[in-house]
Amino acid sequence: MIVRFIGMVLIGVACMFAQSFNRAKVDVRLWDYVEQIQQTSTSLKPLSLFKSNTSSALVDVIVFSTSLNEARSLGIQPIATYSKFFTAQVTVDQLIALSNLPSTTYVQASKVRYPKLDKSIVEMKVDKLHTGTGVDKVYKGKGVIVGVIDSGIDWKHQDFRLDSDTTKSRILFLYDATTGKEFSQPQINNELDGTPANVVDEEDYSGHGTHVASIAAGDGSTSNGKYVGVAPEADLIIVKAGDEGFSTTNIINGIEYIRRKADSLGKPFVINMSLGGHLGAHDGTSEEELAVEDELNNKVGRQIVIAAGNEGGDRIHADGTVTQSGTKQFNFTIPNYTPNSGTVNDYVIFSMWYKAGDNLTVTITTPNNTTVTATSGQTKQQSTTQGQINISNAPTGANPVNNAKECYIEIYDATTNVPASGVWTLTVTGASVSQGGAFDIWLAVSSMGAEITGGATFTKLVGMPGTAENSITVGSYVTKWSWTSLAGTVGYSGSDRTNNFSTFSSMGPTRDARQKPDVSAPGQAIAAAMSRSTSPSTQLQVAPAGKYVIEQGTSMASPHVAGLVALMLQAKPTLTPTQIRTAIRNTARSDAFTGTIPNAQWGYGKVDAQAVLQNILSVRLESDAIPNTWVLRQNYPNPFNPSTKISFSIPERMHVTLKVFSVLGEEIATLVSEELAAGDYSTQFNASTLASGMYFYTLTAGNFSQTNKMIVVK
């Protein structure tokens, strides 16, 4: 009996193999794999890049199907299901059977995009700078401080230690602004030397700060360099400003702390702030934005990089214009929710801003039609059965910092009457309009996921301090959307939008119509250092265990750019904040996804680290092949207007100067004055401020000197 049963099973299996393989429905990358398995040559192991686990017999696939049940009838267990497809791990037999199901539209091989920081590093061409390709030398951030204001750091993580001596940390200072505790590099080193003093008791409970710091400046040593950050040799100053929320006081303290420490060490620095919020004017005048501006204005050797925010697609902003006596109405919805126990912990807060010369009236209407109204200059506080409603409509006039009026609206549970679920209305009326009647409203905070359901825009969503004027604000785009987790499964981050903007990335501009974000960088499904104080799902962890984790957001895009700024400051420690921002903006790439730039979604486009460095360096290394002799080539084009390219070759490392002179021998410009390694170089000369005529350029290095002529024709 048993023998007969086994025999039937074997026949069944044989029949499955005998079933034809419907190639038309199967990704071509799976064909060879199926056929090689069917022909089973034990010595021949098929290349299976689509397999998340090469030792497993299972294949990762994405099945486009009209019937989940038919797939399940084959014994397939979908992992993630979407409206048109599901993901699964299947055997070859199941794959063949799937290809023959009428309900199967297509079986796609999973494209395992390894969840690498190095994916984004390559995308940004940071790897070129780490190897000194296309630039004069290797750039890894040496001599520059990367300051991170965030949730702290896992200071024990190997990726923040010196590569040459892992008992030494690259963290110069660790300051906890929430407690006032401060730890120095020697104290941290003392914990890492094998006989810990147990003095440094800081932990990163959320893991956010550790992840962010590692993108900017981790050295990837725990992963043999796989997850190397952008500036792996930079020093770090870490400020813990909170765990899940950061007070603007702590943020300001943090900015001042990092600047003071960097100044005392005489080092250039960049600060990363992967944080933001919407309570404020969105015009660069919030308190922490003023602090940012103070630290940047008329300074050199520093920049501050800020995340744009993750409110892309969120219904939290509305704007409009009202005429005298005219009205504009918006609905907002408080969803069904379970109130928190106690009072003053269920809330919705709006921040509305309008011109100082206008007087606008704001009315809140509850779902049961209770109304509370306050016109400019008034404060109204009313307890209703559907929640406490407070409206402070510019009671003391315009804010003197930005000369704009703020209407601040709170709906909360001052008593047991919690904010009621349902549709509410916010009505703006032009009481007296002399400056156009324009206004902006942000649903700044809500504890229960309220949203503006009627009249929301998806613009002006860059948070504060991201609307600061002279800092660099960074949006996010997608460089990968799937990864192989520690659990052995393939994780997905939404649908495949590779190369497109992340749907969560906040769109600009600012309330005062300035361009923000400035640029976009990789921010989706980024693998970077994991804090030992966290325990994320193994679906989000990647090998090696407990050391790296997938996170995403503009929080992850921002440190990519902060790290790049560190590389720029390594090259030119006296760059001004404006020079840094201009170089990053002007060299950003556009493509079919970005469309015409700049725009409110992408800013000036995708950051290109190599182009940035080439832009700020006075010379571009064209080839590092060692030339036989000194050469100063004829400029091209010539004659020219206004710019021309000058190329030269040097056969040995030496200090080189390249200067431009007038026919009278007057020095016009110094194009190069630095030590260069052997190679072929080029530089651009711009004569836009010069009159037409003949000029000379002279290359000098040691005993070598050569002068050529060039002609400006306007």
Added chain:
Amino acid sequence: MNTLLNTLLSISGRALSLDHFSFIVFGVTIIIGCRAEVTHYEECGNKLSFRVQRAMAESDTARISVVVTLRDSSGIAMEFPFLSVQTARVALGHLTKEEISILCQHTNVQYIDTPKTRFPTQ
């Protein structure tokens, strides 16, 4: 005030007797005091955010956390040692209601608000 100042300055240009000198020192002291008051202090007006005003009205706590926007930080730290001046335009403090009431009158103080909370952009 200017007239008095001009008079004193013209006296100071002459040969000085002890009486003259005492008068000048005394007078200048008065002027410095008066000028300080005139140039450094004004009505609070709209310098206090309604959040701070509400905190002052409602708070049972002795001190209120504030963020102070400055027109100019010159001399502020000296005059208000309880204030932590962070940058040229921003100072922080954990102040009593009385301290806030005095601080807001200073001409270099532009606005006093409560701190806000920002969140990880993750």
